[in-house]
Amino acid sequence: MSDDTTAEAEASAVAPDPEVAVDETIVIPEETAVDPDTVQFNVMSVESVLYDLSDSSPLVHLTESDTPYRYLAIPIALPEAVALHNALDKIDGRRPGTHEVMSKILQQLKADIVAARITRYENGVFYAELDVMSPSGHDVFDCRTSDALILATRQSVRAPVLCAESVLRDYYA
Numbered sequence: 001m002s003d004d005t006t007a008e009a010e011a012s013a014v015a016p017d018p019e020v021a022v023d024e025t026i027v028i029p030e031e032t033a034v035d036p037d038t039v040q041f042n043v044m045s046v047e048s049v050l051y052d053l054s055d056s057s058p059l060v061h062l063t064e065s066d067t068p069y070r071y072l073a074i075p076i077a078l079p080e081a082v083a084l085h086n087a088l089d090k091i092d093g094r095r096p097g098t099h100e101v102m103s104k105i106l107q108q109l110k111a112d113i114v115a116a117r118i119t120r121y122e123n124g125v126f127y128a129e130l131d132v133m134s135p136s137g138h139d140v141f142d143c144r145t146s147d148a149l150i151l152a153t154r155q156s157v158r159a160p161v162l163c164a165e166s167v168l169r170d171y172y173a
Contacts, residue, residue: 034119034129034164041117041162042066046149049085051078060084060149062161070168072118074126080146087153099147103154110135113159116152118145121167 043065051058058081062072076084083099086092092100106113111134120127128148130141152159 034117039119040165042165042168044072044118044161044163046084046088046153046161047071049076049081049088051081057081060146062163064163064168070172072126072163072168072171074145076146080144080150084146084150084153087150099150099154102151106132106151107156113152113155114138115159116148116161118148118161118163118167120164121170126167 044062045065047061047063049058049060057075058078059073059075060081062074064070083097086097087099096104111132114131114133116128116130118126118128126145128143128145130143130148130151132139132141149161152161
């Protein structure tokens with residue numbers, strides 16, 4: 001390619017499209033992190049982990065900390081139910097499990113979980129994210145709801161569990 005062609009290609013690659021308005025609203029895909037400044041979150045408390053032999057999976061019961069005290073019953077797998085029960089009771093296994101190791105890693109790296117947020121409820125599935133602050137900055141990680149609850153509970157100071165108002169509305173719809 002000649003220098004003229006290269007300069008022309010660079011200019012066209014950098015130049016903005018004149019038909020696109022600069023202040024146009026950008027639609028963010030649902031898979032990205034939820035902006036906690038624009039979404040209303042309610043504080044929830046982990047009440048219990050129950051396993052009914054007539055049901056196919058254990059349920060985590062969360063209750064809203066303020067009125068109207070709505071609750072969520074979130075199905076999780078048996079190993080995660082045991083891990084959450086142990087985290088709630090501050091029980092460590094003889095050998096560290098995955099969540100115990102991750103908690104130790106976060107502690108060693110001086111990273112704190114700021115919150116576990118339940119962000120969406122679609123087709124019976126809950127979606128969550130972990131809000132983490134470390135010396136290198138702030139990050140938000142998409143994760144399974146059970147993992148978010150277990151890791152938030154395993155912190156030396158338990159991280160709050162937050163649930164988007166839209167999740168509670170969708171759950172009760």
